Amino acid sequence: MDTDNIISVQGVSKNFPGVRALSDVSLDIKKGEVHVLVGENGAGKSTLIKILCGIYSPDSGTVYLDGAPYNPENPRAAMEAGIRVVYQEFNLLSYLSVAENIFFDKLPLKGIIVDKKKLYADTADVLKRVGLDVDPSVPVELLGVAQMQLVEIAKAISSRCRVLILDEPTATLSPSEISRLFDIIRVEKQQGLTVIYISHHLNEIYEIGDRVTVLRNGEFVGTRNTGEIEIRQIVSMMVGRQMDSEYPFMDEPRPLDAPLLEVRGLRIAASKHEISFVLKKGEILGIAGLVGSKRTETARAIFGADSKLGGQVLLNGAELDIKSPKDAVGHGICLLTEDRKSQGLILDMQVDSNVSLAALDKVSHRGLINHGEERRHAIHFTDELGIKTPSVAQFARNLSGGNQQKVVLAKWIFRDTKILIFDEPTRGIDVGAKYEIYLLLWRLLAEGKGILIISSDLNELMGICHRIIVFSEGQVAGEVLRPDFQQEHILRYAYRVS
Amino acid sequence: MDTKKIAYLLLNEAGIGIVLFALCLLFSLFVPAFASMNNISNIFTQISINTVIAVGMTFVILLGGIDLSVGSVLALCTILAGLTITKESLPLSAAIVLSVIVSMAAGMACGLFNGWVSERWKIHPFVVTLGMLNIARGAVLQVSNSRTIYSFPKEFNAVGTVSYFGIPLIFVVAVLLVLFGHFILKKTVFGRMIYAIGNNEEAVRLSGHNVKFYKVAAFVICGATVGLAAILYMLRLNIASPILGNGFELSAIAAVVIGGTSMSGGKGSLIGTLLGAAIIGVLNNGLLLVGMGDFARQMVTGIIIVAAVVLDTYRAKVSRMLI
Numbered sequence: 001m002d003t004d005n006i007i008s009v010q011g012v013s014k015n016f017p018g019v020r021a022l023s024d025v026s027l028d029i030k031k032g033e034v035h036v037l038v039g040e041n042g043a044g045k046s047t048l049i050k051i052l053c054g055i056y057s058p059d060s061g062t063v064y065l066d067g068a069p070y071n072p073e074n075p076r077a078a079m080e081a082g083i084r085v086v087y088q089e090f091n092l093l094s095y096l097s098v099a100e101n102i103f104f105d106k107l108p109l110k111g112i113i114v115d116k117k118k119l120y121a122d123t124a125d126v127l128k129r130v131g132l133d134v135d136p137s138v139p140v141e142l143l144g145v146a147q148m149q150l151v152e153i154a155k156a157i158s159s160r161c162r163v164l165i166l167d168e169p170t171a172t173l174s175p176s177e178i179s180r181l182f183d184i185i186r187v188e189k190q191q192g193l194t195v196i197y198i199s200h201h202l203n204e205i206y207e208i209g210d211r212v213t214v215l216r217n218g219e220f221v222g223t224r225n226t227g228e229i230e231i232r233q234i235v236s237m238m239v240g241r242q243m244d245s246e247y248p249f250m251d252e253p254r255p256l257d258a259p260l261l262e263v264r265g266l267r268i269a270a271s272k273h274e275i276s277f278v279l280k281k282g283e284i285l286g287i288a289g290l291v292g293s294k295r296t297e298t299a300r301a302i303f304g305a306d307s308k309l310g311g312q313v314l315l316n317g318a319e320l321d322i323k324s325p326k327d328a329v330g331h332g333i334c335l336l337t338e339d340r341k342s343q344g345l346i347l348d349m350q351v352d353s354n355v356s357l358a359a360l361d362k363v364s365h366r367g368l369i370n371h372g373e374e375r376r377h378a379i380h381f382t383d384e385l386g387i388k389t390p391s392v393a394q395f396a397r398n399l400s401g402g403n404q405q406k407v408v409l410a411k412w413i414f415r416d417t418k419i420l421i422f423d424e425p426t427r428g429i430d431v432g433a434k435y436e437i438y439l440l441l442w443r444l445l446a447e448g449k450g451i452l453i454i455s456s457d458l459n460e461l462m463g464i465c466h467r468i469i470v471f472s473e474g475q476v477a478g479e480v481l482r483p484d485f486q487q488e489h490i491l492r493y494a495y496r497v498s
Numbered sequence: 499m500d501t502k503k504i505a506y507l508l509l510n511e512a513g514i515g516i517v518l519f520a521l522c523l524l525f526s527l528f529v530p531a532f533a534s535m536n537n538i539s540n541i542f543t544q545i546s547i548n549t550v551i552a553v554g555m556t557f558v559i560l561l562g563g564i565d566l567s568v569g570s571v572l573a574l575c576t577i578l579a580g581l582t583i584t585k586e587s588l589p590l591s592a593a594i595v596l597s598v599i600v601s602m603a604a605g606m607a608c609g610l611f612n613g614w615v616s617e618r619w620k621i622h623p624f625v626v627t628l629g630m631l632n633i634a635r636g637a638v639l640q641v642s643n644s645r646t647i648y649s650f651p652k653e654f655n656a657v658g659t660v661s662y663f664g665i666p667l668i669f670v671v672a673v674l675l676v677l678f679g680h681f682i683l684k685k686t687v688f689g690r691m692i693y694a695i696g697n698n699e700e701a702v703r704l705s706g707h708n709v710k711f712y713k714v715a716a717f718v719i720c721g722a723t724v725g726l727a728a729i730l731y732m733l734r735l736n737i738a739s740p741i742l743g744n745g746f747e748l749s750a751i752a753a754v755v756i757g758g759t760s761m762s763g764g765k766g767s768l769i770g771t772l773l774g775a776a777i778i779g780v781l782n783n784g785l786l787l788v789g790m791g792d793f794a795r796q797m798v799t800g801i802i803i804v805a806a807v808v809l810d811t812y813r814a815k816v817s818r819m820l821i
């Protein structure tokens with residue numbers, strides 16, 4: 001056994017009913033390295049992680065920690081062995097404060113009472129390390145997704161840990177937060193931390209990774225030094241074929257000039273500014289901005305998920321009266337929310353029920369559900385979007401993160417609204433599948449729909465949008481047309497100090 | 499793997515069925531009177547009313563709610579129906595039909611109040627229905643002047659004793675209601691929404707549905723089943739009284755929970771509820787035949803309820819891990 005290795009996985013397999021999630025996987029993690037794990041949705045990355053941290057135990061094979069067999073009974077045991085994980089899906093207790101979440105297992109006590117002062121001071125320290133500027137006493141439910149992500153990271157590094165595992169930590173972070181995260185990782189690494197890092201943003205491999213391992217369909221494909229492999233090669237190892245570009249070529253079906261959706265002077269809670277913009281027929285309009293720039297809040301207000309304080313929403317020139325998501329859907333507007341687990345999916349229902357959740361009228365007659373029809377539509381979408389599942393009768397909970405996201409997409413595409421508002425639609429989706437989704441979006445455009453996309457991935461916005469508007473502190477700070485798409489340009493608006 | 503599958507099955511309806519079967523077998527072996535035609539018919543009669551109420555309760559609990567008011571609402575329904583049926587100015591058949599309508603309408607009105615108030619002001623149904631428990635009880639004592647009505651027409655009373663091959667009519671009604679409810683829950687859009695909301699209300703709302711409507715509707719359904727149960731009660735015991743129905747909510751909730759419906763909503767079925775009601779009925783009947791007193795039997799029922807809830811958490815865990 002190589003003594004450089006902190007973790008060594010030998011011939012590990014794991015089966016679920018109808019799925020071989022891991023098949024004879026072997027790989028080594030060296031002490032003090034940042035090891036990146038990549039692979040398509042459902043390749044088995046999260047399953048491998050869950051074995052390392054004691055949630056599943058392998059059906060066969062052995063894991064070694066420091067050369068000794070390691071088979072943690074439960075997550076607690078893994079934590080005690082110094083292995084900490086930030087999961088793909090959030091695990092925060094939303095009613096508790098940021099501080100209580102971070103120090104949940106080890107609240108500082110004064111006698112039998114929690115020492116609030118020390119708790120908040122300690123929390124402030126860790127928050128500074130991850131560069132998150134929130135009050136430690138704020139309940140987590142009031143935070144945005146990206147802020148929650150940082151709280152998760154803070155929680156993981158708040159106690160001494162030897163191996164930090166990050167499962168898609170950057171899926172919702174904006175560029176500045178990502179580079180902040182990388183700084184944190186570099187600092188911690190210098191102090192001897194080993195990091196296992198999972199991401200679908202392949203360019204990050206070079207920024208942060210020392211070595212990269214590719215999994216495909218539950219099998220180990222290979223491990224390489226990041227200096228010795230190009231992105232192209234990694235992609236072809238992942239998907240098993242060549243892929244020339246991340247974004248399909250945009251053969252301009254130019255958006256029509258007719259405005260489809262018009263937002264005029266929209267006012268939302270917690271912002272004093274008015275928001276106005278126009279989405280044209282056949283257009284993909286991107287909304288860029290930093291975390292906290294009120295992009296999600298704006299989308300929710302348009303959709304009627306939260307109440308708006310003022311302003312108008314017009315569809316084809318006629319003002320809409322939207323008081324609830326039901327009204328919005330009735331008028332042909334949908335919103336794909338950023339948090340799939342709590343707002344998008346019904347985890348304990350089957351894939352087909354989730355797909356038809358917003359379009360039950362299409363699979364029912366006089367209130368009776370036609371289960372055969374429902375199944376047929378669900379199968380159509382699992383094929384079209386490449387949702388990897390043994391059957392559409394699988395519970396959504398058992399799908400991999402990226403595949404769950406595709407189910408939420410399927411739900412809205414099945415509803416077939418005129419206007420699609422997508423908040424981080426490709427969060428956690430692999431490169432190959434993203435490409436397919438972009439193609440699908442363009443097919444939808446050809447039908448005269450309008451698509452509004454909020455994304456923290458600037459490259460994605462620049463790759464697929466006709467036009468991008470940039471939000472800054474709750475207002476539209478600027479607009480950039482496709483010929484002028486440039487990262488600096490967009491970021492300048494985003495960072496605009498008002 | 500196979501043992502795991504078996505474990506999973508045992509924790510679901512099949513498991514409840516097996517427990518019921520085992521109980522019956524046990525009692526038949528040790529208490530000769532238990533398996534007599536007469537006694538079985540008795541059990542059917544005894545569980546009918548609880549089953550009917552538990553059907554409505556299942557809808558409410560599937561949405562993560564609870565209805566504590568069913569007992570006193572039932573009393574209110576019997577009195578209102580009793581007053582209608584004994585009105586001499588009405589022809590007999592009209593009086594009977596009208597009394598059924600009055601009873602159901604009263605139950606549904608109380609359900610509407612429960613559902614609407616808890617939705618409108620976002621108050622947990624536990625509190626609202628606790629209030630309703632007292633409102634309905636006060637109202638019925640007021641309306642009836644605390645008097646019991648038992649001078650029903652004999653044609654009406656006769657229906658209560660009808661049975662086919664030892665199966666009482668009111669039990670047939672209860673089973674038909676269970677099957678009808680089961681159909682609603684499993685085959686209709688309405689039922690799908692009940693399960694979906696019980697699992698993730700916010701996701702359903704954001705999918706463009708009127709969640710409030712369904713939540714209020716579940717309470718109205720529960721009220722309707724209470725109204726129906728009130729008529730069955732009058733058929734069976736030939737009285738309408740302002741003081742009956744005490745503790746009915748607990749038996750109904752027990753049937754639902756023992757039947758495998760999760761108190762946090764989203765999981766469960768009416769077949770389970772029927773089996774749950776049967777388990778309670780068989781236990782009560784069998785233990786009585788063994789000679790166990792009222793108090794001891796109540797304790798046993800309590801223990802069964804706790805065991806069912808413990809089993810529920812275990813069921814969730816196991817099914818999540820295995821299937």
Ligand SMILES: Nc1ncnc2c1ncn2[C@@H]1O[C@H](COP(=O)(O)OP(=O)(O)OP(=O)(O)O)[C@@H](O)[C@H]1O
Pocket residue numbers: 016017019020021039040041042043044045046047048088388389397398399400401402403428430821
């Ligand atoms: N508890 C489970 N029950 C059944 N199948 C499961 C379960 N967990 C994972 N799977 C299946 O195992 C396979 C691997 O899943 P895993 O979550 O490891 O994928 P992943 O590589 O993390 O994908 P993603 O990039 O989408 O997060 C998938 O096909 C998934 O459906």
Ligand SMILES: [Mg+2]
Pocket residue numbers: 045046047088167400401402
């Ligand atoms: Mg994953």
